Amino acid sequence: MTLYFIILIVSIICHELGHLLMALFWKVKVHACSFGFGKVLLHKKWKNIDWRISLIPLGGYCDIEENLNKPNSLYSISYWKQLTIILAGVSVNFLIAFICYLINYHSIKTGLIIDWLLLKSFVIKDYSILLFLSSTNINLFLLQCGFINITLAIGNLIMIPPLDGGLLWLILLKEKISAKIYKIINIIGLILVILIQVIILMYIF
Secondary structure, three states, X not given: OHHHHHHHHHHHHHHHHHHHHHHHHOOOOEEEEEEEEEEEEEEEEEOXXXXXXXXXXXXXXXXXXXXXXXXXXXXXOXXXXXXXXXXXXXXXXXXXXXXXXXXXXXXXXXXXHHHHHHHHHHHHOOOHHHHHXXXXXXXXXXXXXXXXXXXXXXXXXXOOOOOHHHHHHHHHHOOOOOHHHHHHHHHHHHHHHHHHHHHXXXXXX
């Protein structure tokens, strides 16, 4: 279980670094990069970015400049460039998962099938497939790494802000709604995301 959470933390960090690096590539200002949400527990300013560890370890975020009037904001670049920043995180997770599949199963298709069976086993609480895989020559570290990254990638594509899937449509409304409404939508979405994560964790464990 300890290994699982270590892989999860590293995978979340890789996800956020994907957003950060793509934003910097397009010369968009990044104020902060955080592992976790909520109250900031630790932070360190480096390279003009505030690196943070926050209270709720159920994800992370990159605080990217969104002021419409600033030349280095997210909205100063074209929509397709915005998409590359938003989708950079899940792209990194997909890439990590596919690399794990190729090393562990020599096939992306096989990896997807196995992870689908694992996901079904968690839902119905039948862990026979996991016990079977544990008895084979499959590398369990790569198994967990692939599973965590593919679920992170797919989960982040859910159309709820502030998840990446939600931002795909929310950024289109930025110029059409007030900053207050925009913030409220993000807060409501964040609460929903945290509730969903808590429910899933309670169900599994």
